[in-house]
Amino acid sequence: DGGITQSPKYLFRKEGQNVTLSCEQNLNHDAMYWYRQDPGQGLRLIYYSQIVNDFQKGDIAEGYSVSREKKESFPLTVTSAQKNPTAFYLCASTTGGGETQYFGPGTRLLVL
């Protein structure tokens, strides 16, 4: 079955620690996105990538980093510079051109 997988489902971060959230898709989609969801707010774009080896900052990129070495994979690193990382993180992909976005199941990040 084609789809997007995210791991882990829950992730705990200690102060000063970098953590990496995984996102993998087997839909052969070119474009991939990372969103952050906080209670009472709409999803906000962190980073997006329209093609391998290229990515762009979204609206709230500070404290985050990404890579896109393979078409299938778009991992997100939450660095220690992100002072308020507790949130629900969603990865999405699309064929591009504004078509339907397919979302992963999400990762909930909590700070210890």
Next chain:
Amino acid sequence: KNEVEQSPQNLTAQEGEFITINCSYSVGISALHWLQQHPGGGIVSLFMLSSGKKKHGRLIATINIQEKHSSLHITASHPRDSAVYICAVKIWTDKLIFGTGTRLQVFP
């Protein structure tokens, strides 16, 4: 003011009721999406539309480009329809701007 506003924020209904969720936006768009987020957090795309009306099962989505308004209707609502419904607009890039969602609870 948010560029995408949804109303109501919360909605409760009895099984079988007709439900309407509204979305207004203030920017130029090329398409509008309706998404459904289940209690576990997963999001499913319901509709993408740029004009007129689309129907899928008991769900109907309409959009009025001139009035910058879209509605999502659910006919014969069922408890399994309980979820958060999110409106998102695509502006003239590949970016989406999301509303804050409408939480729907349908009771038997």
